[in-house]
Amino acid sequence: MNIAVLVSGGGTNLQAIIDQIESQTLHNVTISSVISSSHNAYALERAKQHGIPSLIIAKKDYPDFDSYDTAMLEALSDKGIELVVLAGFLSLLGPKVLTAFSNRIINVHPSLIPAFCGHGMYGIKPHEAALMKGVRISGATIHFVNEKYDEGPILLQRSIEVREDDTPQSLQQRIMLQCEQVILPEAIQLIADQRVLIENNRAHILQA
């Protein structure tokens, strides 16, 4: 399965996918393209180091949202992409991409949806909100992306305990390592193995 990984920053989740492909933990998956919304994302350097084609599609480089949407659609179509993986991608996708890749875009969100998600909840924010609320359990979610960003069908979730002395940063770090980087490759493998069925806005995992 050809996948595109869309990034905006450091690309630690991209690295987790690369590592699992190279160690053959993740099978029958090729990263055909890394697309960055930012010109100076370190993720681009990671792609280069591993010989993965990369390009920059930044909204600000296009005259309007529609032409940005078109450029993204063309980039994904050119490479024969079968799954789009948003791995810390902070930009929005347009309606053309969302329609063309319906049920073929997944996102990793650093909380247990429906908690701490939705507008403005990216980066450190979900972790700040989780600590503010005083939850004892948090985690990460892999979900399909539809027009309402964090409301598409949930594919996988993984939880961890919040510690009494956690800071937003320590919680973010642990969720990234112990949740996101575990379930993101797992989700990609499930889709590559055609074990995911979406019905009535819910994702079902089929027996192997």
Add this chain to the structure above:
Amino acid sequence: MNIAVLVSGGGTNLQAIIDQIESQTLHNVTISSVISSSHNAYALERAKQHGIPSLIIAKKDYPDFDSYDTAMLEALSDKGIELVVLAGFLSLLGPKVLTAFSNRIINVHPSLIPAFCGHGMYGIKPHEAALMKGVRISGATIHFVNEKYDEGPILLQRSIEVREDDTPQSLQQRIMLQCEQVILPEAIQLIADQRVLIENNRAHILQA
């Protein structure tokens, strides 16, 4: 520590507390009173079987909410209750009780708050909502009760995986056995051991 357990139905969580006291897993805790909001709660039978004093305080038996509130406050004060445990208690507590027992009332809620809680979310409802949303992780929460029922400080949470073939009933059953009945006695013990500090609407657990 003298506790009152407030119930409305079968009393399975009450039974879990009784069992842990009798097996001495739960130390220095005495159930001084079981108070039922319903005349025919099976929990009353459980109390009787274990020689625990019980009484019925049903809102409908009082002319108004204020006299109900007063009756409940008197019942709790008479017995020297130090902690009120809502274990499947479906009635509301009044302002007199909430004020007199500020930070000394805990509730068990069958979801990972802030998910699937608030108005109308009792009994099977949180589990129906969790399955409707398609979450992969659910659980239970022990929280302190203030005027806004499900919004008091969270003390403990425990999560379980939602299975592909779960029904609201099977999920309810597993959360009751594997989450509620684990963290409810644990929470009581923490409070009995004076290891809980509430500050700025958050509950902190102190080292033993």
